[in-house]
Amino acid sequence: MSGLLSRRRAALLLAVLPAVRAGAAGVASVTIDNFTFTPAVLTVAPGTRVVWINRDDIPHTVVSDARPPAFRSHALDTDDTFEVVFDRPGRWGYFCALHAHMQGTILVR
Numbered sequence: 001m002s003g004l005l006s007r008r009r010a011a012l013l014l015a016v017l018p019a020v021r022a023g024a025a026g027v028a029s030v031t032i033d034n035f036t037f038t039p040a041v042l043t044v045a046p047g048t049r050v051v052w053i054n055r056d057d058i059p060h061t062v063v064s065d066a067r068p069p070a071f072r073s074h075a076l077d078t079d080d081t082f083e084v085v086f087d088r089p090g091r092w093g094y095f096c097a098l099h100a101h102m103q104g105t106i107l108v109r
């Protein structure tokens with residue numbers, strides 16, 4: 001009886017907290033400042049949540065260079081964040097759509 005209860009509770013938690021479950025694999029961050037993504041190349045394990053935060057005083061975006069784009073942020077104002085969970089191994093290039101010379105790479109392996 002108690003086994004059934006706890007199993008049901010666990011299922012409920014997983015349904016309510018999928019983000020937390022994915023985040024268990026880890027979180028890594030990329031800082032945007034002075035028209036630069038830092039680090040320019042970030043290596044993470046599959047399942048990692050990557051969070052970009054704009055510390056610049058002008059808007060920037062984070063757009064995958066894949067066709068079609070694998071991810072695309074809106075314009076991020078100062079201190080705005082954007083996040084993507086990278087489930088699959090691979091090399092994910094991205095850039096800022098407002099300043100195309102701003103480029104970065106997420107290596108998932």
Ligand SMILES: [Cu+2]
Nearest residue numbers: 060096098099
């Ligand atoms: Cu930009």
